[in-house]
Amino acid sequence: MxxxxxxxxxxxxxxxxxxxxxxxxxxxxxxQPAPSRVDNPLKGLVPYSRPHEDRFPHSMEFMYLALSDLMIQEHQFDWKPLETLLDDISSRGKQAVIRIYMEYPGKSKGIPEYLVRDGLTVHEYVNENTAPLPPAKIITPDYEDPRLRKAIQNFIAAFGKKYDGDARLGYITAGLLGTWGEWHTYPRNDLWASKTTQEVVLDAYEKAFQQTPVLLRYPAGPDHGYQANNASRPFGYHDDSFAWATLDTGKPQDNWYYMPALIAAGESARNKWQTQPIGGEIRPEVWGKVFDEPTQWVPGTQDFHECVTQTHATWLMDTGMFREVPSPERRRRAEDEVRRMGYDxxxxxxxxxxxxxxxxxxxxxxxxxxxxxxxxxxxxxxxxxxxxxxxxxxxxxxxxxxxxxxxxxxxxxxxxxxxxxxxxxxxxxxxxxxxxxxxxxxxxxxxxxxxxxxxxxxxxxx
CATH class of the missing domain: 2.60.40 (Immunoglobulin-like)
Structure with missing residues (x-):
């Protein structure tokens, strides 16, 4: 009554x-509620460019580009490779995630050729930190050369002027430094860029990009041993060993894993997800397999659901769900997990x-x-x-x-x-x-x- x-x-x-x-x-x-679309924009699983369209719903595609293909001289740029990529991805109604590199195992290009002609020192060696792929030759530049620093500044300024806010771009992973543009040269730590060089890159990105999100590989606070402080800068993060080296194991040797590094970087880094996106790549060893029953997991796999909960990840590269048609069970679990990634x-x-x-x-x-x-x-x-x-x-x-x-x-x-x-x-x-x-x-x-x-x-x- x-x-x-x-x-x-x-x-x-x-x-x-x-x-x-x-x-x-x-x-x-x-x-009334209902399940949201699995291919909602700017979130979910991301394949490499031109995937099989019948594999798994997605809204973005990823691709690497060599800096040497884009930068011809100190103030001369060729944007055609990037334009071709962005137009191709957007023609399918998708947005791009890109990374520009200078060193990549097995590739001879990357460093702008004019810098090498002008005397930039480069180091050629076999990189053995390439699992699950075999070791391959890599070329690392002298990151402390003032000419290289100036080139990076000039490139990022021109890059931002032309592409900041471009609707074809979803996210940029900062790249440019380190193996695969992942901001390390392990195991050749002696060749890694100094904090001064890293700050040149960070300053340039911060100035050039006000709209398109830029993501960094590693969280770092002011006391980090070899990474420049980035906790309070307006960048997101990307964990490229997701569901493998994400959660804290409690082991000192695993302190480089994403969550221990994030916690060590301080409160600003821990709260980064509230204003800046978190992305990355599922570790190749567990591509697709993270969506199987736990009894089928590869040894070393970390729980995907818990990894997303702790990191607040919005998007993740994954080849496993796009390489072959997933089983109905794997697809269903993946769809459930993707819906809770990012916003819903x-x-x-x-x-x-x-x-x-x-x-x-x-x-x-x-x-x-x-x-x-x-x-x-x-x-x-x-x-x-x-x-x-x-x-x-x-x-x-x-x-x-x-x-x-x-x-x-x-x-x-x-x-x-x-x-x-x-x-x-x-x-x-x-x-x-x-x-x-x-x-x-x-x-x-x-x-x-x-x-x-x-x-x-x-x-x-x-």
């Missing part, structure tokens, strides 16, 4: 994916309070993932009547950027420019890539009225 009395004066109406609770002055819709937005409730041709919209949003959405993509509101969008506008207060895991209340006043009558209300987070998919919500009414849009309910405008 108390429940009935409390709701007296309200009208109830249920239809697909929505439950309407209406009063004389407002309409409130309870929205569910709109639980939508409330509309009309006033003439305008209305106040209040959304109860739940981020079910482990990290926020990092990009400032516009959230748009659309009004639909007779199956057609008759009004569309950007709702600044409904931005998804920075919404941490948990519940959020979002409020926006929508002016519909003198619309009258009953309209269906939709929202979407628009992808700036022309043919890229918009962000998909974990709601049953995603894409039901218009592709790419979430249906929130109906509002009566007087």
């Amino acid at each position: 108390l429940f009935v009395n409390a709701l007296r004066g309200f009208t109830f109406c249920a239809f697909a994916g929505l439950l309407l609770i209406a009063s004389a002055s407002a309409q409130t819709y309870m929205l 937005f569910y709109v639980r409730q939508a409330n509309f309070e009309p006033s003439g041709s305008a209305f106040k919209m209040t959304l109860e949003l739940v981020n079910q993932g482990v990290a926020p959405f990092y990009m400032n993509w516009p959230t748009e509101v659309a009004m639909v009547q007779d199956g057609k969008i008759v009004h569309q506008s950007v709702a600044e207060n409904l931005s998804m950027k920075g919404r941490l895991p948990g519940q959020h209340t979002l409020v926006e006043n929508v002016d519909t420019n003198e619309l009258r009558g009953k309209h269906t209300v939709l929202i979407r987070v628009a992808n700036p890539l022309a043919n890229g998919k918009s962000l998909g919500f974990a709601n049953a009414n995603q894409d039901t009225t218009q592709a790419g849009w979430l249906t929130l309910g109906e509002v009566e405008l007087n």
